[in-house]
Amino acid sequence: MFPSRGRTSLFPFLLLITIGLTLYGCRSNKELVGTQKMVVLDVCPVREMVFVDKIKVSGSLKARSQVACLPKAPGKLIRYVVKEGQVVKKGDIIAELDRDVTGFKYQPLLVTSDIDGVVLELPLDVGEYVSPSTPVAYIGSQGGMELTVYVSEGDLQRVKEGDEVLVYIPGRSNPLSAKVAVVSRRIDPRFHNARVRIFIGDGAGDLLPGMFAKAEIIIGRHKALAIPREAIIRPAGTNVDYAFVVNNGRVEKRILKIGGLSGDFQEILSGLDKGELVAVSGQGKVKEGDEVETRISYLD
DSSP: OHHHHHHHHHHHHHHHHHHHHHHHHHHHHHHHHHHOOOOEEEEEEOEEEEEEEEEEEEEEEEESSEEEEOOSSOEEEEEESSOTTOEEOTTOEEEEEEOOOTTSOOOOEEEEOSSSEEEEEOOOOTTOEEOTTSOOEEEEOSSOEEEEEEEEHHHHTTOOTTOEEEEEOTTOSSOEEEEEEEEOOOOBTTTTEEEEEEEEOTTOTTOOTTOEEEEEEEEEEEEEEEEEGGGOBOOTTOOOEEEEEEETTEEEEEEEEEEEEETTEEEEEESOOTTOEEEEEOGGGOOTTOBOEEEEOSOO
């Protein structure tokens, strides 16, 4: 009888301990949930920017005008008096020829420059025989270079004389300013393009004919919505672009249609409205529907 009564009196005590531990555990879980921090996303307002409409082309440089120095009579090249790259004046001696005419006192035949300019090329070897139609040297005029490019027939109607051009030379950090000078109206039936001549003025002094150059022909400007490039996500192996928008503290996924670039900003054709907040960092920490805090970035 006594042992049975002892077990019965112990039961209420154990029950109280169990209830107390359960309540403590529930309180601890609530406190833990309450102390969890929200993800903080850096966000940027969708803004309106001016974007440049341009056509990208490439070609080779040449002197704006170039002449060939021809001898007045046939003969054998004795020597060149100048070097390639040398600046010459009209009338300067370029080369000497040996006429070797029997019965006449020997006197070298002088080949001179017809213009002020730069010696572009000395194509002959000493000892070569030349005729009056053989170019002994090529002289290019100073004060500018020309870039010849070819524009597709689809873009040709958008290009006009006087259009601004940015010319990029390999090894130079900044582009050169140039203008469209001549737009051919003859379409090459093989390649369906036309020749466009671009004149480079300032900054062309150290350029050499034959140099390769890339160019952007500026054909207009327009306003459009824009966001930083790092806000745009494109999963590997897809052509789908999207961004995370934070609306009322929650994350939304927006599929985007994008346009051109302006520095670090991407043109947005559809998918966003001006003033909406897009995430520019921390996108990998969240998913659609998550509640987040925000921190403004890219302020003007």
